[in-house]
Amino acid sequence: MTLALDGGTPVRTDPWPAWPPPLDPAQRDLVTKILDSGLWGATQGGGACESLTAAFARLSGVGHGVAVANATLGLFAALRGLGVKPGDEVIVPAYTFVASATSVLLAGAVPVIVDVDPADLHLSAAAVEAAITPRTAAIMPVHLAGSPADMDDLNAVAARHGLVVVEDAAQAHGATYKGRPIGGLGDAGVYSFQASKAMTAGEGGLIVCRDQAAHEAIWSVCNLGRRLGGQWYGHPEVGWNLRLTEIQAALLLPWLDRLDAEIDRREAFVSALDFGDLPVSVVPQPPGTTRDSRHLLMLRVHQPFDRDFLLRAMAAEGVPLDGGYPPLGTMTALTDAGARAEECPATAGAARDVVWMRQSMLMDDPVRAGDLTEALRKVLS
Numbered sequence: 001m002t003l004a005l006d007g008g009t010p011v012r013t014d015p016w017p018a019w020p021p022p023l024d025p026a027q028r029d030l031v032t033k034i035l036d037s038g039l040w041g042a043t044q045g046g047g048a049c050e051s052l053t054a055a056f057a058r059l060s061g062v063g064h065g066v067a068v069a070n071a072t073l074g075l076f077a078a079l080r081g082l083g084v085k086p087g088d089e090v091i092v093p094a095y096t097f098v099a100s101a102t103s104v105l106l107a108g109a110v111p112v113i114v115d116v117d118p119a120d121l122h123l124s125a126a127a128v129e130a131a132i133t134p135r136t137a138a139i140m141p142v143h144l145a146g147s148p149a150d151m152d153d154l155n156a157v158a159a160r161h162g163l164v165v166v167e168d169a170a171q172a173h174g175a176t177y178k179g180r181p182i183g184g185l186g187d188a189g190v191y192s193f194q195a196s197k198a199m200t201a202g203e204g205g206l207i208v209c210r211d212q213a214a215h216e217a218i219w220s221v222c223n224l225g226r227r228l229g230g231q232w233y234g235h236p237e238v239g240w241n242l243r244l245t246e247i248q249a250a251l252l253l254p255w256l257d258r259l260d261a262e263i264d265r266r267e268a269f270v271s272a273l274d275f276g277d278l279p280v281s282v283v284p285q286p287p288g289t290t291r292d293s294r295h296l297l298m299l300r301v302h303q304p305f306d307r308d309f310l311l312r313a314m315a316a317e318g319v320p321l322d323g324g325y326p327p328l329g330t331m332t333a334l335t336d337a338g339a340r341a342e343e344c345p346a347t348a349g350a351a352r353d354v355v356w357m358r359q360s361m362l363m364d365d366p367v368r369a370g371d372l373t374e375a376l377r378k379v380l381s
């Protein structure tokens, strides 16, 4: 047995649930069927990508979708399809995965990195409003950690200034805001199926949107500039091949049937947490959250602590935590590439005080929630 950093017995020695969860028979059957059919590409008429797209549009409360190779490209395609042009500015939160900004760069646009709400760490409507210039074309709320950004406030700012709204839903499959599914609250929403996400095919992504013209434009970006229903070798627009494979769609389609149960399971784990008098709390959800998909559990530590020590000591206790995102504005690769960063004190605070527990751990039996608090108690004392 390995020892905890204090030389004692680790709080936890048995493994946490693996991610992804074991394949279920429905996934195995559908993947095998697709493999046997030889129809591995979405252009061959096998229909798995088409079914997945329809299912995600339904899940998001909209009529349209486009399955793509990953969410980075999906965000790019949504921006481009919705008319974001080189030189335009797109407002993104500072506390998010880097792809929220690099997708903007891919569209030739300027990521404008603004601060998050100091409590819930989601894109702040006030910070967005303050960063708007005549070149602002879009905003990209991120449904961070599985809880929806406060979309009514953000949509109101966007409407006042005539901006496009692209929801980064990479972490929030199945979440709802004021009872309405995310993904369908802006002009487009983009899910990810990368290996760490709540539904995964190793890689993958899916764009959903309400408007038919937007769908046709986004579809064209993802299909070499073709017109939906038009000639195969007719390319009236510039576009790329950003498609998902049928094999990936076959892994994902059956997953939709258990997504709700998996969210409930993670929620039960979180509900079982009792921090008692520990100087630790769960980062609150933005107002309007009616279902948090619990992609990550963000924990704020309310006393000064050494991050490296905390992360190493928690790992040694068998309860590994994650350090989370550095503020996007501190990434020189982004600013060197033209991103503009506003002052982001709340994000700096999150980078200092917030650590994460991963969704795979939240899939454990809720009776094991005490492992987290017991390990924190040892490490913080």
Ligand SMILES: *Cc1c(COP(=O)(O)O)cnc(C)c1O
Binding pocket: 069, 070, 071, 072, 073, 096, 097, 099, 100, 142, 168, 170, 171, 191, 192, 193, 194, 204, 205
């Ligand atoms: C994972 C992630 C992405 C990128 O998704 P990929 O499918 O890996 O390209 C974008 N934004 C956020 C918030 C993410 O967590």
